Amino acid sequence: MSLAESNRRFLVEVASMLGKKVIVNTESGHYRGTLAGMDNNLNIVLSEAVNDKGEKASKVLISFNNWREVILIEQYLDLADFAKELDKYFPGMVKYIQEANIIQVGEGVRVTQNGIEGSGLTAKRVKELFDNYLKRKQA
16 A cells, blocks of 8 residues: 555545544543544644543644544444445435445435535435434434
């Protein structure tokens, strides 16, 4: 695997964690919160953060040299099964992108772990199917 491919995969993994609940262990303790952002220097922004002392903050910026690990604590949702289900309703229009765990339906609708991106009748129907899929997964 080339270095460029390795870097691309790393960024895809980081992007899949954005908007998810994480624990960030630092040199002096840890924070729990939602990973709101990470830049190319690996500085981290957490929203709705709580540190190990119970202190709350709406946003926390953690410098790259202060954190040791980021642990995803929110359940990962593999969208491959949902892509197969969608293909029954939209034959030939569904493309599952495994590296990013994203489903593309036609030209204008995307499905991520966070929900549906797009508008129109197709997006509305995909959202209904996705909501039903999530209910079945939680049952």
